[in-house]
Amino acid sequence: MLGHIKSDIQAVFENDPAARNKFEVIFTYSGLHAIWAHRIAHAFFRRRWFALARIISQISRFFTGIEIHPGAKIGKRLFIDHGMGVVIGETCEIGDDVVIYQGVTLGGTGKEKGKRHPTIGNNVVIASGAKVLGSFKVGDNSNIGANSVVLREVTPNSTVVGIPGRIVKKDGKRVEDRLDHTQLPDPVIETFRHMQKEINELRAELEKIKQPVGSGGETGK
Numbered sequence: 517m518l519g520h521i522k523s524d525i526q527a528v529f530e531n532d533p534a535a536r537n538k539f540e541v542i543f544t545y546s547g548l549h550a551i552w553a554h555r556i557a558h559a560f561f562r563r564r565w566f567a568l569a570r571i572i573s574q575i576s577r578f579f580t581g582i583e584i585h586p587g588a589k590i591g592k593r594l595f596i597d598h599g600m601g602v603v604i605g606e607t608c609e610i611g612d613d614v615v616i617y618q619g620v621t622l623g624g625t626g627k628e629k630g631k632r633h634p635t636i637g638n639n640v641v642i643a644s645g646a647k648v649l650g651s652f653k654v655g656d657n658s659n660i661g662a663n664s665v666v667l668r669e670v671t672p673n674s675t676v677v678g679i680p681g682r683i684v685k686k687d688g689k690r691v692e693d694r695l696d697h698t699q700l701p702d703p704v705i706e707t708f709r710h711m712q713k714e715i716n717e718l719r720a721e722l723e724k725i726k727q728p729v730g731s732g733g734e735t736g737k
Contacts, residue, residue: 520592524551527593531615547596547616550582557586591638605633611656612638619645625667637672 528541528548535541541548553576561569569586577583582599584590587606594610596602598618604610607630608622620642624632634648637656645663648654655672666681675685684691 520555521552523593524548527595527613530593531595532597546580546582547599547602550576550580550584550596550599550602551590551594553580554584554586554588554590557584558588558590561586588633607631607651608633609635611636611640614639615641617642617644617646617662621647621649623647623649625650634666 525538525541525548528545529535535545553572557569557572557576560566560572566586573584573586580599582596582602584602584604585606585608588604588608588610590604590610591612591614593613595615596617597615599616601619602616603621603623605623607624610622614636622634622636622642626632628651631651634650635653636642636648637654637658639657640654640660641658642648642660643662643664646660646666647664648660648666650667652669654660654666654670655674657673658670659675660666660670660681661675661677663679664677664681665679666676668681670676670681670683671686673687674683676682677684
C-alpha cells in the first residue's frame with residue numbers, strides 16, 4: 517500500500533505542472549483522495565465485504581465528486597485531474613500510467629451481466645467529458661478526445677475523436693484529416709447543413725420547372 521501511495525503522488529507531479537509540493541498534493545488533490553479511498557474499498561470488496569466497500573465508495577464520492585465502484589480494478593500511477601463527475605464502473609479495468617480528466621465515464625451500455633465495462637490499457641489519456649461505454653478494450657498508448665463517445669474497441673497507439681468515436685490517428689499517421697479533438701463535429705450543425713443542401717437542390721429543380729413558363733412565345737401558344 518505504501519508503494520502505491522508513493523507512486524500515486526509521483527504521478528501527480530509527472531502529469532500536473534501546477535503541482536508545487538507534496539503537502540499541497542496530499543491534502544488538496546481530490547483525484548488522489550478518490551484513488552486512495554478506492555484502494556481501501558477494493559480491498560474490502562475482494563474480501564466480499566460488499567456493503568462496507570460501497571459505503572467507503574459513497575463517502576469518497578460525496579467528498580471528491582468522483583465515483584469509483586469498489587469492484588473496479590485500477591493499476592499503478594492513475595492520475596485523475598480535477599475529476600469532478602468521473603464515473604468508473606464495477607467491471608472496469610484500468611492499466612498503469614493512465615490519465616483521466618473531469619467528466620469522464622467508463623460505463624456500460626445496458627443491463628447485461630458479467631463484464632460490461634471497458635478495459636483501459638497502459639499509458640492511455642482520456643480527455644474531458646469522454647464516454648467509453650461497453651465491454652471492450654482501449655489499447656495501450658491511445659488517446660480519447662474530449663467529449664468523444666467510444667462504443668467499440670480501440671487499437672493500440674490510436675487517437676479517437678467524435679460521436680460516435682472514430683480513429684483519426686494510428687501509429688503516428690493520420691487516418692482522417694480531422695485530428696484536433698477540441699473541434700469535434702457537431703451533429704446538429706451537420707443536420708442543418710444536410711437540410712440546407714436538400715433545400716438548395718429543390719430550389720434548383722423548381723427553377724428548371726419554371727423556366728419554360730417564363731420563356732416567352734412557346735408557352736403562350
